Amino acid sequence: MVVLPSFETERLYLKPRTMADLEACLAMDRDTEVTKFIPGPWSDPAKHEQFLAERIKKSFGPGLGYWSIFPKEQPSQFVGWILLIPYDGHGREIEIGWRLNRLAWGKGYATEAARRVLEHAFDTAGVDRVVADIHPENQSSIRVAEKIGLTYVGDGMHDGNPCKSYARTRKDYGGHDSV
Template identity: 30%
Template sequence: MPLPWEFRPLRGERITLDPLRDPDDLDALAALQGDPGVCRYLLHEARPRDEVAKILTRDAAATRLDEKDSYLQPAIRDEDGAFIGTMYLNLASLDDRTAEIGWIIAPHAQGRGYATEAARVLLDLAFGELGLHRVYAELDPRNTASVRICERLGMRHEAHHLEHMWLKGEWTDTGHYAILEREWRG
């Protein structure tokens, strides 16, 4: 795995992944992370703007993969360059060449294939230039839109952990999806 790796914009057919821009993306990111509907299946509640501002500063600086648990949190931008969501790639294990992937897409951009396209761009990077062996996603199985994205990406449903964590006042399940480099290339 060629580390360190410095992030640079990645382009798909209709989207671009590029670093979050602090403070330019604050309004759009605050709207996204402050929306209870968007946050329903995430590990956090809707966040106030001041908390999102701190997160933006942290995540805008996450542009280098160099050790275990280093991560990228690029913005997803549409054809016009408008912010429509974020991706996530975390190096879970260097020895095993494994990473976790995730996405959040703004409600107005959902159902148009943007998250799937952005995830494909990131998986091409993961299994190409980064030389990863395995990429996985963990999600709330009630989030059927994210489940469908995993399926469209060819990810295998590996596990369904019942009442896996106490979250937001209830026991929630966790679904685990994954894909190997050889499967991605096939």
């Protein structure tokens, strides 16, 4: 089993997501504002739990997976997660994504965590290109993608829903200082 590294940022701890985070993830996803732009089994408790448990237990490859986010000021308080996984969980491209509890919105946590995971993707995990598909109405996530240097590459469809596609290559990244 591949062990993910933990990370620290100025205000956050990013720890590999484990089954201990399951209940917090389930509770976050039950908030319809949190999952408004994300298709999933959120309204079916059994399917939702199975979906999350499978994602938590799955190995996505060296340096890839999900990290739970905890603020340093309250290190036991789960505020969300960030992912760096093969596109749709199995594709050849690597996607970055984030989901945070409403209590963590507007604090810059998603951007701070995503910058650190993007740095890891290029500097440590050897990823060549990172992508993010974001619902066109999800302006907060679009801003996060832009703040971490992802570039809009076009409109598309993801899970049968419209999306705006963003990407960044290792070549464009150019090292730690540019994120």
